[in-house]
Amino acid sequence: MSERAETVAQDTARRDTPHLAVPHGVPGHPHTDVPPPLDASSTETAPLDVVVVTGLSGAGKNSAGRVLEDLGWFVVDNLPPALLLPMVELGARGDVRRFAAVVDVRSRAFSSDLQEAIRVLAEAGHRPRVVYVHARDEVLVRRYESNRREHPLQGSGTLIDGITAERALLTGIAGEADLWVDTSDLNVHQLRATLENAFAREGKTPPLTATVLSFGFKYGLPLDADLVVDARFLPNPHWLPHLRPHTGQDPDVRDYVLGQDHARPFLDRYTDVLRLLIPGYRREGKRYLTLAVGCTGGKHRSVAIAEEFARRLRADGVDTAVQHRDLGRE
Incomplete structure (x- = not known):
């Protein structure tokens, strides 16, 4: 008190x-x-x-x-x-x-x-x-x-x-x-x-703290995002009956999303972009970075991609938190 x-x-x-x-x-x-x-x-x-x-x-x-x-x-x-x-x-x-x-x-x-x-x-x-x-x-x-x-x-x-x-x-x-x-x-x-x-x-x-935020486009863009990534170019697990009830945090959905032909190249190239941006943000005195990853409902693709981006940022020594804004809304 x-x-x-x-x-x-x-x-x-x-x-x-x-x-x-x-x-x-x-x-x-x-x-x-x-x-x-x-x-x-x-x-x-x-x-x-x-x-x-x-x-x-x-x-x-x-x-x-x-x-x-x-x-x-x-x-x-x-x-x-x-x-x-x-x-x-x-x-x-x-x-x-x-x-x-x-x-x-x-x-x-x-x-x-x-x-x-x-x-x-x-x-x-x-x-x-x-x-x-x-x-x-x-x-x-x-x-x-x-x-x-x-x-x-x-x-x-x-x-x-x-x-x-x-x-x-x-x-x-x-x-x-x-x-x-x-x-x-x-x-x-x-x-x-x-x-x-x-x-x-x-x-x-710390010099810079990152938050990776998943969201659903149908619920609106997050206003506090510095960078927005659209994961809707990947096939939607929603249309697969055995994956629909699960989320991007479940291994089956994560493996499906990350196993798509263009998922890994996309993650690799955007990670390179982040590695270019983050030192510049630090030099300019920016202390907080919010990377928003969106899909249609914020349940499958965006969640899996956000978790993977967070894992890679942590591996690069960036203090990173993950938030799933719309998980559970469907």
């Missing part, structure tokens, strides 16, 4: 006041409502790993913040962008080495201010990363209606008006995000696994 302490800024309205979430057991942070004192003898601040969690209201930003808190990050919820650098420097003077802030439209002056705050953080020597959490419109509408809540930008309009306005407001920061997390089809456990794969590294972030 974590304690919450309220930090009040004179020029910040009460609804924008951040609440500190102190991870349990962090040295130097007793369970008290008083923030840790500054070291008056030092004006130097050590660089921190900083994660800014932002995105669409209702998409799961607060859930993402709780996951980071459980992983040992010092988390501040509802932090105005203008207070980002002061809070990071406050933590750097104490015992905090991994700092995360949840920032959203509740902070009013938002998009351009947040981009500027992140730029200033980087110039100050810290290591800011942006996690952008989003979901499809129909999913957000369903979540809001089930909770009987109004969207913060809805005003006198409809719920979808508020969602549309927020998407427009977030365009700039979304394009600069280091990691996109689409929660449309994720439960809380899958969201936790996604963030743990990216951040649970005992404070050491």
Whole structure:
């Protein structure tokens, strides 16, 4: 369990006041409502790993913040962008080495201010990363209606008006995000696994983490994919009665898919493409790569091909996770 302490800024309205979430057991942070004192003898601040969690209201930003808190990050919820650098420097003077802030439209002056705050953080020597959490419109509408809540930008309009306005407001920061997390089809456990794969590294972030995601085209393209591969050029096991009930994780289906004439050459050549791209991504500072593999229903071909791509990436030393978005939907 974590304690919450309220930090009040004179020029910040009460609804924008951040609440500190102190991870349990962090040295130097007793369970008290008083923030840790500054070291008056030092004006130097050590660089921190900083994660800014932002995105669409209702998409799961607060859930993402709780996951980071459980992983040992010092988390501040509802932090105005203008207070980002002061809070990071406050933590750097104490015992905090991994700092995360949840920032959203509740902070009013938002998009351009947040981009500027992140730029200033980087110039100050810290290591800011942006996690952008989003979901499809129909999913957000369903979540809001089930909770009987109004969207913060809805005003006198409809719920979808508020969602549309927020998407427009977030365009700039979304394009600069280091990691996109689409929660449309994720439960809380899958969201936790996604963030743990990216951040649970005992404070050491790998040069690049890959996620290979299978999906069905009939359910829509994954919005957070960096690369999309179409496996529909291979024969569909769905039309074979003895394979139809099984999935691409079953040996019989996997052997059928990978045993097709063009499967191995395709895998070999696309693996060569990945071997060309990944060093370039690393040089450019990209830390997360999502490779999406699609077939018609996301049950047979895409699953088998995704598992094989993941096996090859791991063999090349790339830290890789596999997710099957639409497995079980048929």
